[in-house]
Amino acid sequence: MAVPKQNIRNFSIIAHIDHGKSTLADRMLEQTESVALRDMTAQLLDNMDLERERGITIKAHAVKLDYKAKDGENYVLNLIDTPGHVDFNYEVSRSLAACEGAVLIIDASQGIEAQTLANTYLALDHDLEIVPVINKIDLPAADPEGVARQVEDVIGLDCELAPRVSAKTGLNVDQVLERIVQDVPAPKEADDSKPLRALIFDSVYDSYKGVIVYVRIMDGKIKAGDTMRMMATGAEFTVVEVGYMRATSMEPAKELTAGEVGYITASIKTVGDAQVGDTVTTAQYPADEPLPGYRKVNPMVFCGVYPADGADYENLRDALEKLRLNDASLSYEPETSGALGFGFRCGFLGLLHLEIIQERLEREYNLDLVTTIPSVVYKIYLNDGSVIEIDNPTHYPDPANISYCEEPLVDAHIYSPQEYVGAIMDLCQDRRGVFKNMDYITPERVDIHYLLPLNEIIYDFFDVLKSRTKGYASFDYEIADYQRSDLVKLDVLLNGDTVDALSFIIHSEKAYAKARKIAEKLKEHIPRQMFEIPIQIAIGGKVIARETVKAMRKDVLAKCYGGDITRKKKLLEKQKEGKKRMRHFGTVEVPQEAFMAVLKLDE
Amino acid sequence: MNKIGLYIHIPFCKSKCPYCDFYSLRKGKKDYESYVSSVKRSLKMWAERTEKKADTLYLGGGTPSLLGGELISEIVLAAKESFGCNGEITVECNPSCIETDFFKRVVDAGVNRVSLGMQSAVDSERKKLGRLADVKAVERAINRAFLSGIENVSVDLMIGIPDQNEKTLAQSLEFCAQSGVKHISAYMLKVEEGTFFHENPHKFNFPDEDLTADLYLQMVNFLETEGYSQYEISNFAQQEYESRHNLKYWNCEEYLGIGPAAHSFLNGKRFYYPRDIQFFENGEEPVSDGDGGDLQEYIMLKLRLKDGLIFEECKKRFSDFSETEYIQKAEPMLKAGFMKLDDKSLAITTRGFLISNSIIEKIVY
Numbered sequence: 001m002a003v004p005k006q007n008i009r010n011f012s013i014i015a016h017i018d019h020g021k022s023t024l025a026d027r028m029l030e031q032t033e034s035v036a037l038r039d040m041t042a043q044l045l046d047n048m049d050l051e052r053e054r055g056i057t058i059k060a061h062a063v064k065l066d067y068k069a070k071d072g073e074n075y076v077l078n079l080i081d082t083p084g085h086v087d088f089n090y091e092v093s094r095s096l097a098a099c100e101g102a103v104l105i106i107d108a109s110q111g112i113e114a115q116t117l118a119n120t121y122l123a124l125d126h127d128l129e130i131v132p133v134i135n136k137i138d139l140p141a142a143d144p145e146g147v148a149r150q151v152e153d154v155i156g157l158d159c160e161l162a163p164r165v166s167a168k169t170g171l172n173v174d175q176v177l178e179r180i181v182q183d184v185p186a187p188k189e190a191d192d193s194k195p196l197r198a199l200i201f202d203s204v205y206d207s208y209k210g211v212i213v214y215v216r217i218m219d220g221k222i223k224a225g226d227t228m229r230m231m232a233t234g235a236e237f238t239v240v241e242v243g244y245m246r247a248t249s250m251e252p253a254k255e256l257t258a259g260e261v262g263y264i265t266a267s268i269k270t271v272g273d274a275q276v277g278d279t280v281t282t283a284q285y286p287a288d289e290p291l292p293g294y295r296k297v298n299p300m301v302f303c304g305v306y307p308a309d310g311a312d313y314e315n316l317r318d319a320l321e322k323l324r325l326n327d328a329s330l331s332y333e334p335e336t337s338g339a340l341g342f343g344f345r346c347g348f349l350g351l352l353h354l355e356i357i358q359e360r361l362e363r364e365y366n367l368d369l370v371t372t373i374p375s376v377v378y379k380i381y382l383n384d385g386s387v388i389e390i391d392n393p394t395h396y397p398d399p400a401n402i403s404y405c406e407e408p409l410v411d412a413h414i415y416s417p418q419e420y421v422g423a424i425m426d427l428c429q430d431r432r433g434v435f436k437n438m439d440y441i442t443p444e445r446v447d448i449h450y451l452l453p454l455n456e457i458i459y460d461f462f463d464v465l466k467s468r469t470k471g472y473a474s475f476d477y478e479i480a481d482y483q484r485s486d487l488v489k490l491d492v493l494l495n496g497d498t499v500d501a502l503s504f505i506i507h508s509e510k511a512y513a514k515a516r517k518i519a520e521k522l523k524e525h526i527p528r529q530m531f532e533i534p535i536q537i538a539i540g541g542k543v544i545a546r547e548t549v550k551a552m553r554k555d556v557l558a559k560c561y562g563g564d565i566t567r568k569k570k571l572l573e574k575q576k577e578g579k580k581r582m583r584h585f586g587t588v589e590v591p592q593e594a595f596m597a598v599l600k601l602d603e
Numbered sequence: 604m605n606k607i608g609l610y611i612h613i614p615f616c617k618s619k620c621p622y623c624d625f626y627s628l629r630k631g632k633k634d635y636e637s638y639v640s641s642v643k644r645s646l647k648m649w650a651e652r653t654e655k656k657a658d659t660l661y662l663g664g665g666t667p668s669l670l671g672g673e674l675i676s677e678i679v680l681a682a683k684e685s686f687g688c689n690g691e692i693t694v695e696c697n698p699s700c701i702e703t704d705f706f707k708r709v710v711d712a713g714v715n716r717v718s719l720g721m722q723s724a725v726d727s728e729r730k731k732l733g734r735l736a737d738v739k740a741v742e743r744a745i746n747r748a749f750l751s752g753i754e755n756v757s758v759d760l761m762i763g764i765p766d767q768n769e770k771t772l773a774q775s776l777e778f779c780a781q782s783g784v785k786h787i788s789a790y791m792l793k794v795e796e797g798t799f800f801h802e803n804p805h806k807f808n809f810p811d812e813d814l815t816a817d818l819y820l821q822m823v824n825f826l827e828t829e830g831y832s833q834y835e836i837s838n839f840a841q842q843e844y845e846s847r848h849n850l851k852y853w854n855c856e857e858y859l860g861i862g863p864a865a866h867s868f869l870n871g872k873r874f875y876y877p878r879d880i881q882f883f884e885n886g887e888e889p890v891s892d893g894d895g896g897d898l899q900e901y902i903m904l905k906l907r908l909k910d911g912l913i914f915e916e917c918k919k920r921f922s923d924f925s926e927t928e929y930i931q932k933a934e935p936m937l938k939a940g941f942m943k944l945d946d947k948s949l950a951i952t953t954r955g956f957l958i959s960n961s962i963i964e965k966i967v968y
Contacts, residue, residue, distance in 0.1 A: 530936070554819070563865075565900060569899075575961075575964055576968050
């Protein structure tokens with residue numbers, strides 16, 4: 001049954017992590033009877049295992065809900081769920097751009113937290129109407145009125161009508177639906193007669209239909225048979241099907257019109273052809289201008305990904321190919337390492353993206369992986385006047401040929417309560433940041449603006465920031481220019497042999513401290529072996545840190561278990577199996593944990 | 604026909620020691636009697652199944668001495684009746700539960716070797732190990748065994764006891780040498796799952812890897828000078844007093860184990876009774892553990908012995924055996940002094956014994 005445009009509400013839910021975003025979404029699905037109770041698993045929208053486990057949304061999702069409001073009218077509520085991490089800020093911004101409103105959830109026991117603010121500002125940037133909702137009022141520590149006052153003071157949102165709910169029990173969730181209907185505006189200037197402009201806010205690969213493109217129609221309309229054109233890439237496809245996303249199925253429709261949220265399929269082979277942020281128009285009646293905000297997403301962080309067992313190389317390639325179908329921001333190309341054999345150089349949006357891909361490879365594709373230290377793209381200016389870009393320390397040229405190096409910077413904004421300004425500035429200083437300015441957003445909250453080298457933030461910056469500010473600071477960055485920098489390459493030598501997979505590029509000022517830490521970590525994580533293992537960290541030929549893994553003293557089954565020979569044999573076999581999973585560098589066996597430990601050095 | 608070893612497990616103890624993961628239960632006299640009947644039935648049953656006779660008998664536990672001289676004698680006599688058992692007959696004893704005439708009675712039945720679960724001659728260490736008797740009781744037990752005509756007395760010694768150090772170990776070693784025992788089994792404590800030590804690791808100060816290794820070397824040196832030569836990783840004996848029964852395990856020879864948790868190797872098959880006394884007393888069949896006695900296993904076991912892998916012996920058993928491959932694999936260990944090679948054999952040195960798992964793994968796989 002068609003619903004008039006003024007009865008469409010497009011909205012996102014935004015919240016600090018764990019404030020109940022997915023639970024509230026589930027209740028809304030239930031209360032609009034979009035999903036039968038028997039199909040409810042907790043947090044239906046987070047349908048990757050990883051999302052459920054980490055409590056974060058990685059991919060955006062959307063679902064169309066039918067709602068009969070208290071005014072007796074039928075409404076269409078399009079819920080667009082958004083990812084919640086700085087690595088995916090661009091995706092978040094595209095999802096928000098597809099909405100007119102946002103439900104802002106605040107935990108009644110915790111109040112405003114870092115992401116509450118960061119997300120609110122993002123939503124305000126997109127001119128969204130914000131519907132505050134105070135959640136978890138069933139908790140003993142809940143203080144809904146106090147939190148309401150806080151929201152009024154800090155964000156300036158009127159909370160008089162903000163529903164006080166328990167998403168867990170479903171209490172007052174109906175009020176949230178009512179507020180969406182009342183407060184979120186209907187799509188503005190939605191004109192079916194204009195040329196089509198549809199914003200892609202996500203795309204998913206499906207093995208039957210090809211890429212399913214999730215869109216918000218801003219102007220015009222689209223139907224099966226139309227020739228769709230991607231305005232950024234120019235690619236054209238014949239539309240096979242259009243329709244709506246339901247909670248548990250796809251519902252084909254005759255056409256999608258201005259103001260609506262839906263999907264398009266057109267036998268598109270890769271998600272790279274339907275990039276998030278691009279504008280879809282039609283070849284027959286093209287729009288002049290794409291929608292604003294499109295940005296080609298480039299991988300920022302690179303690392304080598306190798307199968308722990310060389311025999312899995314083909315499987316790894318297949319797995320990467322499949323993940324790439326669904327994730328245009330993942331890049332990979334084959335590379336070889338003396339230490340690790342055949343593998344791939346992969347590019348990611350950030351470290352979380354890297355971790356997610358790695359975990360999905362391990363879990364969904366059952367692969368045992370070794371990953372190398374992440375790197376950014378450095379520009380190396382050689383004495384002969386040429387420039388090379390390297391994302392792999394192995395390709396670092398002979399220092400004698402280098403004139404100078406450049407590294408990428410980011411323009412970073414950190415939002416935080418003002419009492420943490422000192423701690424944040426210490427951290428940024430420590431990460432070679434250059435202070436730009438600081439603004440007071442409210443008397444209590446500041447926006448600290450720094451230029452930071454990207455390689456200083458790819459490992460753990462966000463984690464450290466959170467821990468130093470008790471989770472209150474949020475962080476956002478944009479890639480800025482390259483800057484000349486005094487870089488060196490650190491090599492790790494085990495028993496005198498360079499382990500290429502452990503080499504990395506670092507600012508010279510930090511080289512000594514880092515080298516010492518690496519040596520210590522390796523010593524800690526490489527088990528004692530039959531022979532002593534010298535660990536050396538070197539710049540060029542010069543060793544700047546060393547440690548020794550002492551030779552093993554005791555590894556013996558002394559006790560005689562009567563005649564239980566099988567047990568002895570099994571223990572030996574187990575030991576052998578354990579060693580199989582290690583990497584062999586000459587006679588040295590290095591467990592994967594040692595790589596991971598070096599990778600996560602600063603934790 | 605070759606003679607087998609016969610092992611009988613006595614799964615009873617007065618109390619459970621914090622390091623022990625052997626199968627043992629706390630029961631009463633009636634249960635002992637019923638268990639002895641089950642053992643006798645089982646002996647008869649096995650004697651009917653196999654023509655083979657035994658030349659060693661070993662009563663292990665648990666605490667066999669807890670059963671008392673009469674019941675032990677009953678078992679020994681029954682074993683002799685079924686399997687001959689004309690050679691070494693050992694009973695494990697806990698110094699805290701040996702009745703006065705225990706040794707006299709069992710000697711009459713044919714027992715000629717006693718293994719005493721001493722673990723340490725330092726009372727504070729004995730306490731930590733849950734050993735109920737003090738070191739004087741150990742001394743008395745040894746002397747009583749001698750007086751009863753058992754000259755072949757062995758004691759167990761443990762390395763890696765919480766708070767153990769060079770001094771306390773020296774005390775235990777002195778005690779062994781002066782007591783006149785003929786054989787010492789010296790095990791390095793391994794904290795096994797399910798034991799009190801395993802569940803309460805923070806309560807104890809276990810010597811670290813380096814100290815434990817040093818203690819081991821201290822022990823080997825001391826015992827060698829006192830006339831106890833090492834013949835296996837954990838076993839030391841005066842000449843001619845090596846344990847014949849235990850040598851069967853390491854020589855990959857046949858043995859039959861009776862009782863819950865007892866393991867057997869017979870006619871190329873390994874099998875065992877589960878850790879369940881009821882299962883055994885019900886007369887259930889043991890559980891298969893697959894084939895045994897292949898070259899891999901043989902080498903693994905032989906390398907535990909001081910004499911190591913003797914090429915001629917090995918060729919007799921495995922006609923296509925060639926030592927070249929193994930000598931090649933041993934190369935780095937030979938260079939480092941963890942192994943030694945002559946034209947007759949390849950063996951692990953004392954230093955190598957400490958890391959024998961790694962060595963054996965490299966040789967065997």
